[in-house]
Amino acid sequence: xPRKNENKELNQLGNMEQIRELMxxxxxxxxEEDIAKLNSRLDSMNADMVGRIESIEKKLHEEHLSxxxxxxxxxxxxxxxxxxxxxxxxxxxxxxxxxxxxxxxxLKDEAEIQLNALKHDNDNAKxxxxxxxxxxxxxxxxxxxxxxxxxxxxxxxxxxxxxxLLDMSMKIKGTDIQDHIENMIQEQTDNx
Numbered sequence: 001x002p003r004k005n006e007n008k009e010l011n012q013l014g015n016m017e018q019i020r021e022l023m024x025x026x027x028x029x030x031x032e033e034d035i036a037k038l039n040s041r042l043d044s045m046n047a048d049m050v051g052r053i054e055s056i057e058k059k060l061h062e063e064h065l066s067x068x069x070x071x072x073x074x075x076x077x078x079x080x081x082x083x084x085x086x087x088x089x090x091x092x093x094x095x096x097x098x099x100x101x102x103x104x105x106x107l108k109d110e111a112e113i114q115l116n117a118l119k120h121d122n123d124n125a126k127x128x129x130x131x132x133x134x135x136x137x138x139x140x141x142x143x144x145x146x147x148x149x150x151x152x153x154x155x156x157x158x159x160x161x162x163x164x165l166l167d168m169s170m171k172i173k174g175t176d177i178q179d180h181i182e183n184m185i186q187e188q189t190d191n192x
Contacts, residue, residue: 143168
C-alpha cells in the first residue's frame with residue numbers, strides 16, 4: 001500500500017508541475033532569463049570592476065614607483081650637490097689656509113729683513129758712536145796734556161785752574177762758559 005500512495009503522490013506531483021508550468025512557466029522562464037542576464041551582467045561588471053581595480057592598482061603602483069624614483073633621484077642630486085659644496089668649501093678653506101701661510105711666511109721674512117736692517121743700523125751707529133767717543137777722548141786727552149803742560153810751565157793760580165777745568169767741562173758738554181753764565185744769571189733773575 002505504501003507504494004500505491006507513493007505512486008499517487010508522484011502522479012500528483014507531476015500534475016502539479018504541469019499545472020505550475022502552465023500557470024507560471026513563461027514567467028519563471030522570463031525570470032530565469034532575466035536572472036541569467038543579470039548574473040551575466042554582474043559577472044561582466046565584476047570582471048570589468050576587477051580589471052579596472054587591477055588597472056588602478058597597477059597605475060598607482062607605477063606612480064608610486066615613479067614618485068619613489070624621483071625622490072631617490074632628488075636625494076641623490078641633493079647628496080651630490082652637498083658633497084660638491086662640501087668639497088668646494090674644503091678646497092676654499094685649504095686655499096685660504098695656504099694663502100695665509102704664505103702671507104705669514106712673507107711677513108716673517110719681511111720682519112727678519114727689517115730686524116737685520118735695524119741690527120745693522122744699530123751696529124753702524126754703535127761703531128760710529130764708539131769712533132766719536134774715541135776721537136773725543138783723544139781730543140780731551142790732548143787738551144788735558146796741553147793744559148797740564150801749560151800749568152807745568154806757568155804756575156797757574158787756583159782760580160785760573162778752576163776756570164780752565166770749568167771751561168773744559170763746558171766744552172765736553174757742548175756749551176760755552178759765556179752761555180752758561182748768561183743762563184745762570186737769567187735763571188736767578190727769573191727766580192726772583
